[in-house]
Amino acid sequence: MRPHIRRTAGRRLRALAAMAVATTLLAASACGGDSGGGGSSAGGGGDVTLRFTWWGGDTRTKLTQQAIDAFQKDHPNIKIKGEFGEWSGYWDKLATKVAANDAPDIIQMDEKYLREYADRGALQDLKKSEGLDTGKFEDDTLKAGEFDGGLYGLNAGINSFAIVANPALFKAAGVAMPDDTTWTWDDYTRIAAELTTKLNGKAFGTGAPGTNEAALNLWARQHGESLWTQDGKVGVSPEQVTAFYQQVLKMRDAKAIPSAEAISQDMNAALDQSAMATGKLAMNWMWSNQLNAMSKAAGTELKLLRVPSVEGKASANGSYYKGSMFWSISSRSKHQKEAVEFVNFLANNTAAGNILLAERGVPPNTEIRSAVTPKLQPADAASAKFIQDIGKELGDPSPAPPVGGGQVEKIIQRYTTEVLFGRQTPDAAAKAFLDEVNGELK
Amino acid sequence: MSALGELGSLRGKKPVGQKKDNLAGYLFLAPWLLGLFLITIGPMVASLYLSFTDYNLIQAPKWIGLENFSRMLSDERLHNSLRVTFTYVFVSVPLQLTIALLLAVVLDRGVRGMAFYRSVFYLPSLLGSSVAIAILWRQVFGTTGLLNQVLDVIGIHGKGWISDPSTALGTLVVLNVWTFGSPMVIFLAGLRQIPTMYYEAASVDGAGVLRRFVSITLPLLTPIIFFNLVLQIIHAFQSFTQAFVVSGGSGGPSDSTMFFTLYLYDRGFGNFDMGYASAMAWFLLVIIGVFTAANFFASKYWVFYDD
Numbered sequence: 023m024r025p026h027i028r029r030t031a032g033r034r035l036r037a038l039a040a041m042a043v044a045t046t047l048l049a050a051s052a053c054g055g056d057s058g059g060g061g062s063s064a065g066g067g068g069d070v071t072l073r074f075t076w077w078g079g080d081t082r083t084k085l086t087q088q089a090i091d092a093f094q095k096d097h098p099n100i101k102i103k104g105e106f107g108e109w110s111g112y113w114d115k116l117a118t119k120v121a122a123n124d125a126p127d128i129i130q131m132d133e134k135y136l137r138e139y140a141d142r143g144a145l146q147d148l149k150k151s152e153g154l155d156t157g158k159f160e161d162d163t164l165k166a167g168e169f170d171g172g173l174y175g176l177n178a179g180i181n182s183f184a185i186v187a188n189p190a191l192f193k194a195a196g197v198a199m200p201d202d203t204t205w206t207w208d209d210y211t212r213i214a215a216e217l218t219t220k221l222n223g224k225a226f227g228t229g230a231p232g233t234n235e236a237a238l239n240l241w242a243r244q245h246g247e248s249l250w251t252q253d254g255k256v257g258v259s260p261e262q263v264t265a266f267y268q269q270v271l272k273m274r275d276a277k278a279i280p281s282a283e284a285i286s287q288d289m290n291a292a293l294d295q296s297a298m299a300t301g302k303l304a305m306n307w308m309w310s311n312q313l314n315a316m317s318k319a320a321g322t323e324l325k326l327l328r329v330p331s332v333e334g335k336a337s338a339n340g341s342y343y344k345g346s347m348f349w350s351i352s353s354r355s356k357h358q359k360e361a362v363e364f365v366n367f368l369a370n371n372t373a374a375g376n377i378l379l380a381e382r383g384v385p386p387n388t389e390i391r392s393a394v395t396p397k398l399q400p401a402d403a404a405s406a407k408f409i410q411d412i413g414k415e416l417g418d419p420s421p422a423p424p425v426g427g428g429q430v431e432k433i434i435q436r437y438t439t440e441v442l443f444g445r446q447t448p449d450a451a452a453k454a455f456l457d458e459v460n461g462e463l464k
Numbered sequence: 465m466s467a468l469g470e471l472g473s474l475r476g477k478k479p480v481g482q483k484k485d486n487l488a489g490y491l492f493l494a495p496w497l498l499g500l501f502l503i504t505i506g507p508m509v510a511s512l513y514l515s516f517t518d519y520n521l522i523q524a525p526k527w528i529g530l531e532n533f534s535r536m537l538s539d540e541r542l543h544n545s546l547r548v549t550f551t552y553v554f555v556s557v558p559l560q561l562t563i564a565l566l567l568a569v570v571l572d573r574g575v576r577g578m579a580f581y582r583s584v585f586y587l588p589s590l591l592g593s594s595v596a597i598a599i600l601w602r603q604v605f606g607t608t609g610l611l612n613q614v615l616d617v618i619g620i621h622g623k624g625w626i627s628d629p630s631t632a633l634g635t636l637v638v639l640n641v642w643t644f645g646s647p648m649v650i651f652l653a654g655l656r657q658i659p660t661m662y663y664e665a666a667s668v669d670g671a672g673v674l675r676r677f678v679s680i681t682l683p684l685l686t687p688i689i690f691f692n693l694v695l696q697i698i699h700a701f702q703s704f705t706q707a708f709v710v711s712g713g714s715g716g717p718s719d720s721t722m723f724f725t726l727y728l729y730d731r732g733f734g735n736f737d738m739g740y741a742s743a744m745a746w747f748l749l750v751i752i753g754v755f756t757a758a759n760f761f762a763s764k765y766w767v768f769y770d771d
Contacts, residue, residue, distance in 0.1 A: 110712055110714075111713060113734065114713065114733045114734060117521055117734070118733055120521060121521035121522065121733075138736065139522070142520055142522035142523050142736075143522065144522045281623075282627075282628070283607060283623055283717075286624075286627040286628075286716065286717040287606065287624050287627035289712075289714075289716070290712030290713070426735075429734070432714060432734070435714070435716070436714075436716065436718055439629065443628070443629055443630075443718065445629065445718065462735070
């Protein structure tokens with residue numbers, strides 16, 4: 023019922039408004055209380071629980087869980103609790119956990135963030151860890167996780183940036199597979215444009231280079247430069263970034279790549295939902311170890327190709343071996359001994375090797391590699407063979423990103439979007455890109 | 465307090481009882497008070513301290529004075545994030561409140577099944593800031609999303625709304641406007657407070673629907689409009705979830721949905737720059753404080769309290 027007379031309503035409302043404002047204001051600056059992570063590190067009865075975090079899709083999670091189960095069977099006193107998620111979001115979560123003094127004991131680490139964490143003392147120097155066996159590792163593969171005299175990440179697999187192709191779409195378009203040992207950027211663009219035309223809207227020729235920094239690095243290496251220098255600085259010139267973006271625009275204008283919107287949408291898509299996995303691209307840029315997961319997601323056998331080069335020579339395409347990922351141990355882990363035991367198992371145990379196969383890249387432990395090679399599934403076998411085949415053509419290893427370099431992926435994505443949408447010219451974007459990357463280095 | 469005081473006087477031992485009752489009062493307050501100090505005030509004080517430091521989350525914070533604040537002056541991405549946030553606030557809040565008010569007036573006129581409509585319109589407010597809806601939004605406005613499928617039927621070839629920098633922010637504005645339900649319910653309550661005799665008198669004088677709305681409803685509703693305005697502005701300034709989820713955490717494409725809060729998060733957790741992020745949080749508090757104060761100041765001139 024409506025009141026016919028009201029006296030205090032106005033005053034009350036004013037007080038209510040003031041109160042509501044006060045409480046919401048307070049909440050503004052204290053954003054996000056701690057949800058109180060329950061660190062269940064010390065179980066009862068001498069049992070130890072280790073937390074192990076990794077990024078990756080379905081395939082990896084299943085294999086990793088199997089490896090954990092095998093380890094637990096041999097070590098009934100150690101429990102491994104997996105924490106996993108997609109690449110995007112993984113680093114935010116890890117940073118939050120480390121800041122809250124709640125870091126997982128074993129961390130799957132990427133080259134981009136290795137220095138970031140190690141320099142700040144968040145990672146254990148594995149050289150000082152007792153019982154970690156690296157005897158069967160090739161020197162080069164160990165070096166990838168080594169700096170300032172310490173070993174902060176143990177190589178978990180070798181991969182290389184490559185082009186992945188969908189033979190079914192090539193066939194549907196009636197386009198022959200290119201000879202990847204001799205193809206140039208122009209060949210690559212032409213073939214991709216032809217695919218787009220012949221596939222008639224069903225799919226595009228290729229994804230764009232520049233949705234992460236690896237393609238720019240290859241471009242720089244093909245032009246005698248490199249994204250990072252040995253002493254931790256930016257090594258690519260504005261001219262080459264500009265030229266790289268001009269190449270991207272050339273591909274856009276030839277319709278070799280999809281629309282700017284489609285590319286920007288694909289940048290943060292999970293592997294299983296990406297344009298390559300859903301058959302909307304005939305080719306894309308990808309890390310070689312993802313061949314298996316991507317083939318599974320696409321439901322067809324995909325094929326790896328060498329990246330195109332300026333000169334049309336595979337030995338000049340700038341490719342290099344990269345540690346696809348690393349095993350690191352938190353310096354604050356209370357169970358160093360058990361954590362080392364687990365990393366040892368992942369890296370050196372044949373049973374683990376037989377489960378994990380080459381999903382994280384070709385095993386850097388040579389003994390495991392030869393034991394595993396005959397057992398590889400077709401896609402893993404193909405990526406392992408690819409890694410072996412390009413071995414003779416590789417140039418110098420690529421210097422690891424310096425502290426602050428982890429941001430480069432997000433930055434290049436932003437400027438590639440700017441260029442594709444025509445909001446910035448290649449040279450303006452190149453300059454802004456380099457300014458920003460330089461600004462992030464510490 | 466007065467109710468407790470009365471209780472005390474009933475027992476007949478006034479001064480001592482008063483003290484005891486105060487204690488009881490504080491005890492009842494304790495859960496909330498503890499929460500306030502541990503979850504709100506504590507972190508606030510900590511973040512105020514951190515805003516004057518260089519803190520990378522892992523090592524101990526280093527005091528650097530006002531450097532974080534002076535850095536904000538030349539940080540172009542921060543300026544861009546302010547532009548994005550202001551656009552969002554000043555487009556979505558007026559739109560949202562207008563729709564809320566109009567629907568409240570229509571519902572108040574005694575539509576049959578009002579309880580049903582009220583619930584239906586309120587529903588988005590409950591869901592609007594959830595992750596699930598943001599994911600749904602991604603799908604609806606995606607390249608092959610629902611919206612484009614509908615547009616296809618009427619012969620318009622749509623685009624990837626959330627992946628085009630010129631329309632991405634628009635989809636977030638639509639999402640916020642869509643949650644008009646909570647201000648609408650408050651408007652409805654306010655409309656019920658307006659004495660019917662004013663309308664009756666106006667009708668006798670021959671005032672039409674529009675005239676009654678402009679001369680009676682609007683002026684008497686100004687306290688409620690003010691309340692909603694203040695609340696929704698603060699709410700919009702603090703939006704985070706929608707932009708974070710819709711852009712996949714990147715604030716993209718091309719920083720077009722990079723809200724201030726999102727950039728704050730990116731600096732703090734993506735870039736290990738928690739000192740700077742804390743300084744940003746305090747800057748946001750000042751911005752919101754200024755807007756709220758301005759709102760209260762301006763309210764003297766347009767809000768009509770009937771007392």
